[in-house]
Amino acid sequence: MADETESNGELDKGLVVEILDDLDMNLSKVREHGGRADRIVEGMLAHSRDEPGGEETMNVNRVVDEYAKLAYHGLRGTDSAFNVTMVREFDENAGQVTGIARDLSRVFLNIVTNACHATAARREEADASYSPTVTLKTKGHQDHVVVSVRDNGTGIPDSIVRKIFEPFFTTKSGTQGTGLGLSISRDIVVGHGGELEVESEPGEFTEFRIKLLRESNIAEVTSAS
Template identity: 45%
Template structure:
């Protein structure tokens, strides 16, 4: 009996030991799980902190990039305004000369009118008065012309309002063509070029952001003048004459690049007879900072900004170029297209 009792006690102790061992193993497993979960939580917390830091750095870098981009865009705007300065001065001088001349004439006419009044020659007084009125109308016209040039200059230099307004595309194109030409002539007296315009008079005012489209047209025209001037410098053909043309055309329900109908649009073409663009770089010309001009002669942003502006208007811009024959840039602006 004692042996049996001892065996039972041993079996009980063994069972208790096994239970304690199992409990210990379960406890160790639980501790291990807690440790692993804790490590995972710590890792996730650390990873989240790193992501937040990385996000903040990306946001800061993006903000700096946007700031730098804005500065570069403003730099490009001021550079193009510099190109216009001499042309603007020339264009303002013309109406001011008219205003001054007609003012001098009116002064003489009014003096003459006083003399005729004293003599009682009312018919002569009326005739002189008619001349004065006519001259005043001319003064008013040229004054408004000078005012429009100054407003256009300010509009070109200020930041875009991103608001469309009815704009006469023909007038805008003609204005920038003459301003760019006189600006280049003021810097280089030897430069001369034939200006050709072909404006579709059926085009009514269309809704665009005028200062932005003006910048695009100006950029294409100044590039065209540069190309023709470079060819003139290197050409052995004494009969070569630099020629830059700008044309507009109304397009009814035109076809898109994929052959789909795109609705009504206005086409603007700027063509030159310069050296042309080599085939291997044609696809790169709309990339930011890409330029074929010598260092210091261009920012490489003009065509890139032009591309962005036209795309923002829902339009298209394309280029065709042939070596030694010239280049044609074509813009298509949809009518009644919301930005």
């Protein structure tokens, strides 16, 4: 009888431990999804922001370089093993554009960060010969500037390329992304009278091209929308 009681006690303890483990895992998932929900709400608020801020003139090369560095060091701050080669092919005639610096810098930060993530993902599966690289390129024209961000990461299948600018669509696993970054980025660029395009080859590269007018005509674009 004593052995049976002891056995039942061990079973009860084992069941309690199993339940506690399940509760701990569930709480962890709740925290993760709660954090993602917070980020989605913040993104929605950014989508509907009524006061976009004042326009100013900014040097394209300087802003792209600054926020590329910020993206790189931000990722290094969360993952010390992360590394990527940043290649800069800046046109000295890229010059300046007029727009909302806070918003345009957000576009550059988001797209460069995504490019870095793509190289990190490919690095996990590639052999030692793979060299993660993000190429930043600017090209000045008379009435506009084109900023290109190209990575040699995982690439994007055609079926996904058609969806990546849709709100809440994300290719990132778990709770890493809200699916609002590229949607907001495109809204910002279009709101400045520009264009945001993407080209990709799965397993080879992805390139985002941002066309910005010298004079953004934000008020005119807003009134027409």
